Amino acid sequence: MERHKKLAVLVGGGPAPGINSVISAATIRAELEGVEVVGIRDGFEWIMQGDIDHIAPLTITGVSRIHFRGGSHIGISRANPTLDPVHLEHAVTSLLRLNVSQLITIGGDDTMYSAMKLEEKAAGRIRVVHVPKTIDNDLDLPPYVDTFGFQTARHYGVDIVKNLMVDAKTTSRWYFVIAMGRKAGHLALGIGKAAGATLTLIPEEFAGGPIRLKTIVDTLVGAIIKRLSYGRRDGIAMIAEGLVLDIDPEDLARIEEVERDAHGHLRIAEVNIGEILKAEVIKRLREFGLKTTIVAKNIGYELRCADPVPFDMEYTRDLGYCAAKYLLSGGNAVVVSMQAGRFVPIPFSALCDDVSGCMRIRLVDIHSTRYAIARRYMIRLRRDDFDDPHELAKFAATAGISLQEFRTQFEYLISEEPPPLEVTAAGELLEEPQATIEPRRPG
Numbered sequence: 384m385e386r387h388k389k390l391a392v393l394v395g396g397g398p399a400p401g402i403n404s405v406i407s408a409a410t411i412r413a414e415l416e417g418v419e420v421v422g423i424r425d426g427f428e429w430i431m432q433g434d435i436d437h438i439a440p441l442t443i444t445g446v447s448r449i450h451f452r453g454g455s456h457i458g459i460s461r462a463n464p465t466l467d468p469v470h471l472e473h474a475v476t477s478l479l480r481l482n483v484s485q486l487i488t489i490g491g492d493d494t495m496y497s498a499m500k501l502e503e504k505a506a507g508r509i510r511v512v513h514v515p516k517t518i519d520n521d522l523d524l525p526p527y528v529d530t531f532g533f534q535t536a537r538h539y540g541v542d543i544v545k546n547l548m549v550d551a552k553t554t555s556r557w558y559f560v561i562a563m564g565r566k567a568g569h570l571a572l573g574i575g576k577a578a579g580a581t582l583t584l585i586p587e588e589f590a591g592g593p594i595r596l597k598t599i600v601d602t603l604v605g606a607i608i609k610r611l612s613y614g615r616r617d618g619i620a621m622i623a624e625g626l627v628l629d630i631d632p633e634d635l636a637r638i639e640e641v642e643r644d645a646h647g648h649l650r651i652a653e654v655n656i657g658e659i660l661k662a663e664v665i666k667r668l669r670e671f672g673l674k675t676t677i678v679a680k681n682i683g684y685e686l687r688c689a690d691p692v693p694f695d696m697e698y699t700r701d702l703g704y705c706a707a708k709y710l711l712s713g714g715n716a717v718v719v720s721m722q723a724g725r726f727v728p729i730p731f732s733a734l735c736d737d738v739s740g741c742m743r744i745r746l747v748d749i750h751s752t753r754y755a756i757a758r759r760y761m762i763r764l765r766r767d768d769f770d771d772p773h774e775l776a777k778f779a780a781t782a783g784i785s786l787q788e789f790r791t792q793f794e795y796l797i798s799e800e801p802p803p804l805e806v807t808a809a810g811e812l813l814e815e816p817q818a819t820i821e822p823r824r825p826g
Contacts (some may be wrong), residue, residue, distance in 0.1 A: 388484035393423040394459045399516040399532025400691035401699035404450035405730050406705030409439040422457035431464040434643050453688040467502045475505050485510050485710040491517040494740040499731040503718050510715035514702050520569035523734050523743035528722055535695045540574035551617040556676035558736035559620050561657045563683035567746045568623035575621030582606050582622040582761040586629045587747045596634035600663045605764035608721040612781040617818050628658045671782040714746030755804045766797045
């Protein structure tokens with residue numbers, strides 16, 4: 384039987400509920416097969432500098448109950464070893480000095496890219512598998528496979544929004560709730576749809592180039608006016624933080640001055656999109672003589688280190704077990720996934736964009752039945768509003784302007800609205816015009 388060297392576990396990127404369960408399951412599986420396990424503290428931060436002092440021995444006794452808790456037992460960082468060839472070389476040699484021949488990385492698309500490059504640099508000396516995690520749910524896995532941490536983040540996000548709804552109704556105010564999601568709107572939509580938020584805005588719905596800030600502002604103002612016409616002065620707007628990245632730079636001139644992380648990404652937290660939208664919406668409402676109280680609320684840090692719900696505890700235990708088992712069986716250079724209850728290893732190369740070489744991102748499918756239903760439950764200006772003169776007159780009267788002026792100012796918003804869904808007598812869902820909905824794969 385082959386004598387294994389050490390197996391190391393490293394966590395990169397931002398936290399996500401379930402990290403500790405992956406660490407625990409992988410450690411237990413490896414130790415039971417006689418392999419020593421070490422945790423690399425703080426991601427790539429130290430080893431890419433050639434520092435091998437920041438490690439933590441992982442044992443069954445030490446990790447057997449950490450799966451109940453959020454956070455990361457061995458820390459985390461966004462340090463990126465791929466920006467400098469020297470750092471990548473240091474990361475490889477540091478692991479070799481630690482007698483590590485197998486590495487499990489846990490992280491999102493950036494950590495996955497670093498894992499792939501480290502495996503290439505190691506040239507067979509270190510075998511690497513990656514366990515994908517992000518509460519953003521935006522890694523390019525099959526549509527029915529969530530990234531771990533997403534369900535927990537959504538669960539606690541819905542709890543927060545539920546309480547904010549009561550506060551909004553009690554105090555007759557609006558909340559603009561900003562949810563994490565740098566490139567995709569999965570978390571905002573997942574929370575907004577489950578909680579029954581008044582409306583949800585995600586970057587995917589604004590197609591065709593940079594988003595004008597005015598379009599977002601008018602979408603929110605239109606929803607507030609429509610809600611007022613129904614006699615309600617309160618509401619919850621879920622907004623994906625990734626909208627910041629797609630807003631026309633001319634509308635957010637200071638965006639270039641905001642700090643960027645080691646991967647070159649805008650630190651979205653430094654752009655307070657909630658406060659910007661609040662100020663612009665209040666200013667726009669004043670044009671109609673309307674006044675409302677708006678509170679901008681960011682949620683994300685409250686979600687990403689939450690204790691995992693049972694779904695994520697079980698899911699990540701499976702991922703951690705399979706990651707260790709696959710490595711110990713001689714496997715290498717894959718992303719570990721569970722699909723329809725079965726282990727599916729995905730080669731790194733299968734998840735890379737052919738042009739950029741980076742990992743592909745999974746966006747919200749705005750042509751799906753799921754998204755179409757979400758839109759139907761939102762209170763926002765819709766195409767059928769502009770086809771109903773009585774309804775439109777009510778909105779115009781609320782805004783204190785003529786029906787034609789209301790149409791002039793807001794009708795452009797419906798140009799990108801998805802077509803409605805029609806349910807046939809046979810129960811088949813058809814998307815107009817004439818496109819059948821593909822059946823979901825099981826899972």
